[in-house]
Amino acid sequence: MGADTVTKPATRTTAQARRAIPPLLLHLGAAIIALVLVVALTLATDPFTNLRIATVGYYVLALAGLAVLTGMGGQISLGHGAFLFIGAYTVGLLVIHAPSLPIWADLIAAAVAGGIAGLLTGAAAARLHGPYLAGATLALAVGLPAITQRFPDFLGGSNGLSFTVNSEPAGLAVPSTRWQAWLVWLTVLIALVLLANIARGRLGRRMRSVRDDEVAASLAGIHVGRTKIVAFLISAACGGLAGGLQAFLLGTAAPGSFTPALSLSLLAALVLGGIGSLWGALWGALALVYFQAWAEDVSDALQLPTPVANNLPLALYGVILIVITFVAPHGIQGGLRRLGALAHRTRGGNR
């Protein structure tokens, strides 16, 4: 997962030994361990916490997709919520209009729909840089959810779509939130395995090359435009799948869940977690779900007047974001890495 990790001489031999193993095996192994951990966590916690664990899951995927686009590919997106919107509505519409389809088919369709939208956006965005790209993607986040008003009969207007997903296999006697958390994390981990493969392999290196120097990348034989579009495609497919998982989890798809604020907080969470690696997506998702929850608890406990209490969580979240960006400019993952390097050096010095 940490293709960006600085390889220290001491760890080089283990890294080289690992390289002979196909990345798929390595990442599948890690994913299985992660799934076991998630299952264990859900078994030990109440339904409410299970729901939160599942929520962290789809945010991890959305952020990991954004990490591919922004961290690896160097393209900024202020409109990633639009891809989640597309995924959520794809699942919603399929559950309502094609109830016989299994949930996994709905989720694949959500990823495909997100991917197609990403392909189109990427093709349009390939020539845009910096603020122009940011503006264009922001427009997508602002404009797209508005189409629900245009087709209220089909897309449910501002109330959105409500539906019930019956995905749990008959005979599996576990609470539904627990099953949902398992399914979300299974899907997320499969996607993360592919993303980790990308990060470690040729495609990831191509994206980073384009991010760092487009001229030099093209001279190395890398098609800059195509590489950027592929980054958008992958990232948006992850967004679509994440949105699909959200719809599966909540049983709704409503425009109110996909405001530009969602897109901005996704990017903020990724910066907080660490933009350069997939681990950053995990820290970012945890922050997104738990910092906000914690900030809400704090403002509830203070028994403040409603207008203040409503806005305090966001303000606290902002303060945390600012503090972490100051303390660890490369996000939580960057900070952890620096701590790891420090510990390593101290150990080396004692020897």
Place this chain on the structure above:
Amino acid sequence: MTNAEQPLLSVAGVTVRFGGLVALSDVSLEVAPRTVVGVIGPNGAGKTTLFNVVCGFVRPKQGTLSWRGTTLRNHRPDQLANLGIARTLQGLGLFAGLSVLHNVMAGADRTAKSGLAASVLGSRGAARGERDLRAKAMTALATLGIADTAHRYPGELPYGVQKRAALARALAAEPELLLLDEPASGLSEQDMAELVTHLRTLREDMAIMLVEHHVDLVMRVCDRVVVLNFGEVIAEGDPAKVRNDPLVTEAYLGDPARERDSA
């Protein structure tokens, strides 16, 4: 194998205008296999523009380019590597977020045997492909004597080493023609001496075309020298001939400031 008579690259009657400014005017030259061609000229003479035309960054108003006898039409820079042309940049253009090893592996990317789909699946083939690329990259780094920097990042290294890393990245593409944009600029005397040795070794496997301010280096390593001034070829031939050309002396070599630079 290439017929020794047929040039690898030929530039015929190339003219480039930027607005009213004529950057290149009816420039023709040829690069034969396993020769070193140097392009010199004062600042603004059109040297880098010539490279940019060859690389497809700049489209000429007139004239043609051909590679192994085939005319290149509207070629893009990223197609060049697959033709067998690699180029270093004046500003190095190293990928700051990649280790030196991965920089050079990116250069070797066009030689990769496993596809991009395999890299997404992380298959055994992809692992083998990466191992091959890594081996090629390490060979290129070792050739230039900087294998020990493989796991460092460009920003941590002295300029001379970064310059070698950029050269290694170009070499990793296994080019038939290597375009070097000011390979000697910013190098110490010792680095420069080593560069001369490397260029002489590389010449046994590939053709090299270089743009350079450092006249002394050009005279030492080049088989042919082309002198540009105000976008025109004012002299061409072997180093001795060019050195004694009065037009060249006037336009370039005779400039006392230049002589001080190259001393």
